[in-house]
Amino acid sequence: MKKIFATLTVLAMFSFGSVAVMAQEAAEAAPVAEEVTEAPAAEEAPAVVAEEVVEAEEGAIVALHKTLKTKFIEGGAGFMAATLICLVFGLALCIERIIYLSLSKTNTKALLAEVEAALKKGGIEAALEVCRNTRGPVASIFYQGLSRYNEGVDVVEKTVASYGGVQLGLLEKNLSWISLFISIAPSLGFLGTIIGMIQAFDKIQQVGDISATVVAGGIKVALLTTLLGLIIAIILQVFYNYILSLIEGLVNEMEDSSISLLDLVVEYDAAQKK
Secondary structure, three states, X not given: OHHHHHHHHHHHHHHHHHHHHHHHHHHHHHHHHHHHHHHHHHHHHHHHHHHHHHHHHHHHHHHHHHHHHHHHHHOOHHHHHHHHHHHHHHHHHHHHHHHHHHHHOOOHHHHHHHHHHHHHHHHHHHHHHHHHOOOOHHHHXXXXXXXXXXXXXXXXXXXXXHHHHHHHHHHOOOHHHHHHHHHHHXXXXXXXXXXXXXXXXXXXXXXXXXXXXXXXHHHXXXXXXXXXXXXXXXXXXXXXXXXXXHHHHHHHHHHHHHHHHHHHHHHHHHHHHO
């Protein structure tokens, strides 16, 4: 019996020891498991922050849209809409001019080199073909001048000068309308302000007492149209000045290249007379 009890005691001690070891291993593995489970949460944190930023931006855009809509209605739909129409038409004309002027740019140095090479190899007809296949006002001026070569160098010079004025008119097309919208936009704003002030004084007369609320509300509504008109005028003025700078650059190229063309024609004429 004693041997049996001793054997059971030894087995119990081994069993308790193995249970303790397993418990210790489980305790050590628990933090690792927690770290593993916490890792995805840490990885998900930037995504949550990004979503919050996107939601904040969307909320700001919605709030801005509501504010603009409210101010538009407060300023009077009639005058505010008329002023916005000036912006739409003015921007459309500005974009059209910018595209046209950008397409009108020509590499004048390369064109002059091609015309000079064509004059030496094939004469006036070859030079006319080069100008015909090149886009832009400079090539058009060259073509018109070279087409009058048979009438003399003086006629070529006069033709170049005259057709340069024609091309300048094409470059400045619709600028008068843009300047008109620049003037009309703030004028409509001031007109809306005056009408708003009149309405504010009418309310004061109806109330029979000068109330700060009535006066401030009327003046605020009246000034909204002026604010919109001035903003539109500033935007269109910036585009207008940019267009003028493009035109000035093209005009300088036209004048420069015209002088160079006349030199080439004089040299060609002198070579033909020899």
